[in-house]
Amino acid sequence: MRAIFGGRMGKEEDDVKIGDLVWAKVSGYPWWPATVSRNVKQKMWKKGGKIWVNFFNDSQSAWIPVKNNLLPFNTINTTTVMEKIKPTHRSYDMIKEAIEEAAEVQKKQADEAMEVTVADPDDILAIAEGRVATKRGAEEKEEDGPAAKKPKKSLRGDAVDKEEPKKPRRRSTKAKVQAEEAATESSEDEIMEEVEKSTPKKTVKIKPSNDDKVQRLEKQVSTLKNEMKRLKEELKLSRSTRRNEYSAYVPPAPPMTEFSISTNPCSLPVTKNELSEELKLLKQYGHAYAEKSDAAAEHRKTAGELASKFNARIRAMSNSENAARKCEEDVLDSLSKLLAWSVTVEMLKECQAGRPVRKVDARSGKRSPAVAGLCKQLRTQWVALLDKDKQSADEEKSAVGEKKDEAVSPKSQGSLVPLRTGATRKESLHVLILLLQSQTATAPNHRKRQPMER
Known part of the structure; x- marks a missing residue:
């Protein structure tokens, strides 16, 4: 891509005008859409072969060399630039939005060029400074004399109006001072203005950069301070040793002092x-x-x-501390294995696993909270297993006892029925009461039937 101004294109620096849409290149960044504007602080827009530009979709401004760092903003250059930028680039989306914003401004320029509307020359400066020239400046300009309408040539090279004669333009000093004061007052506010350019009238959206720029710089400074603080702490930690x-x-021994003849003239009286x-x-x-x-x-x-x-x-x-720490790791490893294993009640009873766990907890639990926690968890797990086994055994015994009770029939025998082994006192009394009731119920019937048989 060739530069638009100077060099091989045959253009001069004087051909650049405030408000031109260009592609600008800053070292370390990709090509970016921008507009030529005026530096508010320095009150100039070109110096030493450089042009002051404001970047679209970004609150930054910079001095750009004219020779090889500027390109006209047109379809050919836009396509060429976007082909060289990878979609994975961190600024790819921002550049696309900047292109859309610049294209919108360019479209408004083309639409308004058909009206051939002439603006005051001070308004041309207002475009770059983000302000609108006052009406007084326009009126004073009209009093100075009818301003000649100069045909504007667009960036694409097509002429807008060829019938207007060219006349020298004069700038109102009073209007210029008022416009500069307005730019100073509104430099910190967000502005979206529609301004008129001399040839043709154009609508430009210019966002002030001071607030956003200050906030961004403060954020960068804060980040750099935190990073420097962190690096200093790491450096201090790496240098310090326990x-x-x-x-x-x-x-330290005092320094040796030697006197020579030249420094000790021996002239003091004694x-x-x-x-x-x-x-x-x-x-x-x-x-x-x-x-x-x-x-x-x-x-x-x-x-x-x-x-x-x-x-x-x-x-x-x-x-000793290292050895104790190694032993603690071994104890924790062993307890973790016991917790992970699936053991049975018979294995616990045969190995008597509860004793070593209690001893380890009594001796090492006070010194290591981790050992105490694992021992407690292991004991809880094994006690729950024993309780479950004991409960199932009790249920089996009760089921066997109920079956034996059902097998005993007190009416089948007139004598006492032997009780089952392991019967409680209450069960024995209950069986005796049933036997007595059966005997008392059958005795009267036997006495009444004897006389009838005789």
Whole structure:
């Protein structure tokens, strides 16, 4: 793709006008639809071979080099650009929306070009600055003289009106100042304006970029600060080490001071008595230093021995903790296997599995909450299994007892019926009462029938 302005196209920078729709290229980003506009802060729209543009569907603006970073916004360039951008690109959807927005603006330009409506020159500046020129500026422009209508050539090269003569245009200074003040006041509000361009009249939607730009920059700054804080913490953690080793403190030795003849001219006056007193003090100081130095060396030696013993204790403690942790893992592994196995009541009774579990819980449960939890869960599981087995055994015994009771018939024998083994006292009394009732019911009938037989 070739640049639209300058270079091989044969165009000059002066051919660029505010409000032109272009494809702009920023380093690190794909080609993006944009419109040529004015930089509100710098009060200019071109400098040093660069053009100030506002990007569609985005709140960003930038200075774009004219030579190789601008293309006309037309169907050919749009197709070429979109073919080179992959659908998986993160900005693909945004570029499509920007194309639709730019195409809508271009369509309005083409529709309004048929009306050949002339706008004030200050309105041309208002298009790029996101504002509408005041009516006063237009009126003052009319007072200056009838403005010549210059035919506009679209980006696609087709002429709009060839009958209008070309005349120099003058810009109203007062209207320009008022328009710039209006741009400064409305730079922070969201604007959707319809403005008129000199040739032809066009409707442009320009979104202010200050609020969105500030919010986006604040968000990026906050993200960068958090990332820097996290990296500093990781770096500090990687540099720091756990000091389990201690050593005796050794104070740094004072620096050696050497005097040369040039720095010690030996020019201070002194008497014999002063020299004698200073030598006595030197002797005392030397003797005191020797004693204190020997004492410090002895204490340093003792501290070093204690530090060695302390370090040995620390290493032994660390080894013991590692061994205890390994044993704890073995105990937890064994308890997990017992929980996962499907055991029977007979297996539990034969192996007497409850005793080792209780001992492990009593000795290790206080030291390890994990061991205590698994032991409790295992005991609960086994107790439930034993209770279920005991309940089924009781049900079987009661069923056998009921069958034996049904087999006993008190009317078939006149004597006492032997009770079943294991019968309760209440059941025995009940059987005796039934036998007595049967005997008392048959006795009177036997006495009445004897006289009749005689």
